[in-house]
Amino acid sequence: MSIVLVLVIIGVLITLIIESMPSIKSLGIGFLWGKVWDPVQNIYGAYPFLLGTLLTSFTALIISVPFSYAIAIYLGEYNPKGWLSDLLKNTIELIAAVPSIIYGFWGIFVLVPIIRTFELKIGVAPYGVGICTSSLVLAVMIIPYAASLGITLIRMVPSPLKEGAYALGATRFEVIRSVILPFTRTGLFAGVLLSLGRALGETMAVTMLIGNTTQIASTFKEIFFGPGNTMASVIANEFTEADHTLYVSALIELGLVLFFVTVIVNLIGKRIISKATNN
Amino acid sequence: MDQRIGIRNTKSVLFKGLIIFFAFVITIPLIIVLLYIIKQGITQVNWHFLTHVPAPPGEKGGGIANALMGSLIMVVMASIVAVPIGMLAGIYLSENPRTKLAYYSGLCVDILQGVPSIVVGIVMYFWLVKPFGGFSAIAGSVALAIMMLPIIIRSTEQTLKLLPDSLKEAALSLGVPYHRVILKVLVPCGFAGILSGITLSIARIIGETAPLLFTALGNNYFSTNITGQMESLPHVIFTYATSPYDDWHDLAWGASFILLLFVLTLNIVTKLLTRKWKIQL
Numbered sequence: 001m002s003i004v005l006v007l008v009i010i011g012v013l014i015t016l017i018i019e020s021m022p023s024i025k026s027l028g029i030g031f032l033w034g035k036v037w038d039p040v041q042n043i044y045g046a047y048p049f050l051l052g053t054l055l056t057s058f059t060a061l062i063i064s065v066p067f068s069y070a071i072a073i074y075l076g077e078y079n080p081k082g083w084l085s086d087l088l089k090n091t092i093e094l095i096a097a098v099p100s101i102i103y104g105f106w107g108i109f110v111l112v113p114i115i116r117t118f119e120l121k122i123g124v125a126p127y128g129v130g131i132c133t134s135s136l137v138l139a140v141m142i143i144p145y146a147a148s149l150g151i152t153l154i155r156m157v158p159s160p161l162k163e164g165a166y167a168l169g170a171t172r173f174e175v176i177r178s179v180i181l182p183f184t185r186t187g188l189f190a191g192v193l194l195s196l197g198r199a200l201g202e203t204m205a206v207t208m209l210i211g212n213t214t215q216i217a218s219t220f221k222e223i224f225f226g227p228g229n230t231m232a233s234v235i236a237n238e239f240t241e242a243d244h245t246l247y248v249s250a251l252i253e254l255g256l257v258l259f260f261v262t263v264i265v266n267l268i269g270k271r272i273i274s275k276a277t278n279n
Numbered sequence: 280m281d282q283r284i285g286i287r288n289t290k291s292v293l294f295k296g297l298i299i300f301f302a303f304v305i306t307i308p309l310i311i312v313l314l315y316i317i318k319q320g321i322t323q324v325n326w327h328f329l330t331h332v333p334a335p336p337g338e339k340g341g342g343i344a345n346a347l348m349g350s351l352i353m354v355v356m357a358s359i360v361a362v363p364i365g366m367l368a369g370i371y372l373s374e375n376p377r378t379k380l381a382y383y384s385g386l387c388v389d390i391l392q393g394v395p396s397i398v399v400g401i402v403m404y405f406w407l408v409k410p411f412g413g414f415s416a417i418a419g420s421v422a423l424a425i426m427m428l429p430i431i432i433r434s435t436e437q438t439l440k441l442l443p444d445s446l447k448e449a450a451l452s453l454g455v456p457y458h459r460v461i462l463k464v465l466v467p468c469g470f471a472g473i474l475s476g477i478t479l480s481i482a483r484i485i486g487e488t489a490p491l492l493f494t495a496l497g498n499n500y501f502s503t504n505i506t507g508q509m510e511s512l513p514h515v516i517f518t519y520a521t522s523p524y525d526d527w528h529d530l531a532w533g534a535s536f537i538l539l540l541f542v543l544t545l546n547i548v549t550k551l552l553t554r555k556w557k558i559q560l
Contacts, residue, residue, distance in 0.1 A: 002368045002384035005432075008425065009387045012394070012402045019405055070301030078295060090550065091306045097546045098312065099486020101513045102535050105520040106312045109528075140308045173291035201395025203489040204513075208521060232397045236492055239401065255398045266393030267386075 012259075020253035022245050031253060037214040037234075039242070044250040046257070048214045052228040053258075055131050056206060057199040059224075060138035065192060068143045072150025072188065073176060080155055089151070096144035104208030107137050112209070124225045129211035131228045137209060142199050146191035153187040153276060154180060187276040193269035200232075201262045207233040231258045313539070320536020323529050329537075332501050333515070333530060341526075343534050345501045346515040349416065352503065353495060353511060354485055356420035361427035362477060368428075369435025369473075370461060392429040399425050400490035408494055416509035419495030426487060427480040434476020438469035475552035482545035486538060488513035512538045 023031065027044055034045020071092060079085045108129075115136075116128035157180050165175045181188075211227020212234070231254045242248040327342055334341030368384060375381050399422050407418035442465060450460045466473070491514050498508040512534055519531035 002371045002380055004364055005368055005384045005387045005391070005428065006380075008428075009390055011406075012398070015402050015405050016398070019401075067301050067305045070298045071305065074298050074302040078298065088302065088306070091309060094543075094546065095305075095309050097482060097542055098309070099488075099513060099538060099542060101486060101488045101516050101520075102316060102539060103312065105516055105531060105535055106315055108520060110311075110315060140305070143305055171287045171291035173294040174287065176294070197393050201393075201397070203395065203397040204517065208517070232395055232489070235397050235401065236489060239404075239493055240496075252401060255401045258395055259398050262393050262395055263390050267389060270389045 016252060016256040016259060020249050020256050023249035023253045026246065027250065027253075031250070032257070035216065039238070039247050042244075042246060044246070046231070046250075046254055048216050049229055049231045049234050049254060050257075051216065051223070052131060052210065053200060053230040053232070055224070055228070056135045056138055056210070056230055057196060059131070059135035060142060060199050061192065061196055063135065063139035064143045064146065064195060067139075068146035068150060068191065068195070069188065071143070071147040072154055072191075073180075075147075075151045076154025077176060077180060089148075092144050092147055095140060100141065100202060100205040101208075103137050103141060104205035107133060107205065107209045111137065119225055122225075124221060127211055127225070127227050129209055130226050131210065131223065132225050134206045134209045134228075134230075137205050138199050138202060141202065141205065142195040145198055146188070146195040149191035149194065149273065150184070150188050153184045153191075156277070157183050184276075186272050190269045190272035190276065193265055193272070197262045197265040197269065200265065201258060203232040203236050206230055207236045212237055231255075316532070316535050316539055319529075319532035320534075320539070323533030324536060328533055333499060333519075334526070341530060343512070343515055343530065343537070345498060346510040346512045346534060347537070348501065348503065349495070349498070349509040350485060350512045352505065353416055353420045353423060353491075353509065354481055356417070356505065357423035357427060357484060358477065358481065360421060360424035361431060361480070364424075365428050365431030365476075365480075366435050366466075366473060369432045370439060370465070372432065372436045373439035374461070388429045388432050391425070396426060396487055396489040397492075400493040403490065404493040411506075413506075414494060414496040414508045416495045416505040416507070419491050419509065419511070420505075422490035422494050423484040423487060426484050426490065430480035430483060431473075431476045434479070435469070435473050438472025438476075439465055441472070442468055471552050475549045478545050478552065479549045482542050482549065485541055485545070486513050488517050492517075512541075 023044065027034070031044060031046055032050065033047050034043070035047045036043045036045050037048055038044075071088070075085050075089055111133055112128035115130075115133050116126045119126040119128070161179050161183065162175055165179045170178070210229060210233055212229050213227045214229055214234070217223045217226050235251050235255055235258075239248070239251050242251055327340060329342055329347065330344050331340065331342035332345045333343065368388075372381050372385060372388075403418050403422040403425075407421060408414055411418075446464060446468060447460055450464045451457070455463070491511055495511060495514070496508045497514045497518055498510045502509055516531045516534045516538065519527040519534070522528070
């Protein structure tokens, strides 16, 4: 039965490669930085989606890191046991359990109007939907992944190390900064990678909130607050509408790129974790 | 020196305050989302809502019976596919951790966990939708089954690894054949752990929308035909949430509430099972 698993993965890879062959052949490597995506004219470039995916994922990551590190430090060091810590830990896990479609639905009706008024205030076109909105929702969604790993790792820091630092007269903050964080640095980084992998592939919430346009605005401010598109969202939106071979295979090539990127990010993360927890 | 210690202590206290602030602030969005869904959804849910199919736009009433049935059928079918495969693979991984095949399948589990659900949807489209000439609930179930596999495999593997070796050795020394040791000793002993993996994986997939977009699609009518299109809870939320009609939004809030209820219940069940077994999933 384990063979089935290996076969499934190989099958997935082969299917993706075969089905994206037409677009790989006719568009070549230039597909990745082609700036225009116009199915009607049969022009395909992945740049708008790469930009959208990277921008949403990394913004979400930057927002989420302070929170996930704080949770990891609080539940790993300050308050590892007791009802309050259990409650907080379960709540954090609940964040990951809520389906992404629900975040997206809530985002459309609650977050979008809020962002819209905010955008009016700072003087950009008040779309409401867009890269900024998606990043905010994504940030919340990916926090549990880095946090739960961080908690486990921080609890694994050997207490003689901490006690040694306390004995030298270090304060709690100094112990955390110069003993615990250096000790767990690679592991915490791996947690962030897992979060990133999740953010890159997230589909539904982003599809509902990003606004789905393939135009790239000229200034960064307009790009950030305006609507955009990610690799996953363009596949979700256009795959069933795609009517000719090249169109379909261009979308699948996006899927292939997404597959490789998320798999690599995840595998690096997993490798670091297994190294950090074994030694 | 005395002044320095004062500054250092203040710093330490401030840092603790900051950490506590950040750690707790993040529960606020979750609480807001949950309360909002409950507030909007609970007024929609009644017997009529659960037993009727959606009404056309503009008409009052209507429900999500088709989506409930569809989700149920697809989750059950996905479990039928995924549970045996996942359990067997998990048993293999825990019994033979050092073989080459175990290494590669372990790697595949890691890869599978990272595959975006939308990619699974695309692949299923080419495996089971295109060759058979139409969207079907079967294709949707297989896509969901693939999403379930890594969680079931990992939980089975972890649970069985926690069991003491003496248990297995005692059974073997009594002359019990190896396959019966696994079926009659190991699996029953680790049953709660394996079960928690299954409930957790169901909680994950019941809200999955992306793989269903290209496989089961949706269906406005009540259908139990597994070779045809079938509606599901997350898909009904997606279509109605992005539609321009207020009546349909109400329907989607109700459906979200029901979906949330399922997910929370399954998670609590998982929690209770894992608490007893102290398994890290």
